[in-house]
Amino acid sequence: MITQKLEKYVKKLFLTSGYNIDKVTVNVSNRLDLCDYQCNDIFKLSKIYHQAPQVIGSNLLSNVDEELKKVFSKIEFVLPGFINLTLSDEFINENLEVINNENLGLKKEIKEKFIIDYGGPNVAKPLHVGHMRTAIVGESIKRIIKFMGHEVIADIHLGDYGLQIGQVIYGLEEENISINDINIDTLNRIYPKISNLCKEDEKLKTCCALITKKLQDNDSKYQKYWKKILEVSVSDMKKLYDYLDVHFDLWNGESDAYPYLKQVEEILQKKSLCQESQGALIVDVKKDTDTKEIPPLLYKKSNGAYLYASTDLATIFDRVNKYHPDHILYVVDNRQELHFEQVFRAADLADIYPYNNLEFLGYGTVNGTDNKPYKTRDGNAPSLQELFEETKKIFISKKTSNEHMAQEDIDKIVNAILKFADLQNSREKDYVFDLNKFSDVIGKTGPYILYTYVRINKILKNLNIDVIKSSNKIYNDIDRKLRLKILEVPEVINNAYKARKPVFIADYIYNLCVLANSFYQTNHVSTASIDKQQNWGYVLQLLNRVIKQLLNLLVIDIPSKM
């Protein structure tokens, strides 16, 4: 990574000048008009060595040797205590070559095993815009981790054993619908109907909860209903996830944790971690150091029913035994943070899995322009299917020629619109869902990125020369800026990986595309001299390789035309 390399050179400069600190830090300059990179460590040196920054500065400058001159075309000291670094063209070009490979210049990490839990849809309920967020963010994080060389197991963790199943079974029985007649339309009709009735009718709700409890206790009739509901609902979900290019290795659910609930309960008992409270079983997870109230985890209700926390704890138990993961990650709505805090603490206390290897990666709400969770005019959250259709319509309405695009390309663009909109927002923040804005070809949008890629590809196709294998010349300022930006890519991916934040990649790719656009507006590649065409061809080829790889990490596929 480029900053690491630069840090080594600057450290060398420090040492030869008689200064030693453990960690030298070099960052991309925030004044690109003045220099490319910057080091602020002189302030530290000044404190340690009791010398004025200016003295240190001039000492350093007098020790710049031939090797450093090859790397830096300019090293300056500026008050109050910065080192401004300008890279030599030669060094820039050499390092572009390092990026020009499959890993974009990244060294693979020592392989670890990750389990990532995302998607988490509830069986028998239609998927809506919120489910898209966990699917996209989760899939992107999965791809980033894999790109770093790790093994990742993706688990959808279906909500497949909750109250909604009891509600649907109740509705089916009430309407005398036989098991074989259950299809997705039945589910889409019955679930909202009964769930709405339950809101006003406590008795009905209790009745549905009883059905759910019997199902969990293996009642054979309800099990048959449940299996069919699961089959119908999951096959419908699969179509939507396929459309989003989101893939899971495990289609497990809460129900898969049931065989381990008793065992986990025994562990909790044996370690004296649980207490009885009004007939229920609770685990105290608070700590003396807590600054806010952490209520106990409710493991079992007084009627013997298990809950969301119990299945999540038992799921960890199951995952650890089957897969021995080094990390387990959860991409879940921010509003579930407390739940996971309780579960993680309990897992740690019970020695099931260490707290530090469990990560809650919360995401914010998708809001309407009123800043409330996004709803259509009828007051409901639109289903994912409706959302895809709506996006398609808006995209087509933007330009008449869009209508004639291949269906496959339109689908890819719909994906890019929705995914880039989502991933360019930091996952933990809420964002306002504005399809019209997201589908514009101008602005920080998916179509803008795709358009840039397709445009560059066209330029490359029109070149009638063989592109050289490395470049030795930089012709102008925008050319230089673009190359410098490309050099940042390994670091960007690494940062996204460490923070589990695809937004770093989305931000970067946008900035890269802005530069690419001004590059080809300034530099008319097709009419340039052969020499320039060869050099620029090399840079543009590398640029598109970078964009394509990064789009893949953002779960975005490129259409053949735009």
Ligand code: ARG
């Ligand atoms: N089904 C849950 C919900 O709709 C999300 C599941 C998240 N994952 C988990 N392991 N609890 O809220």
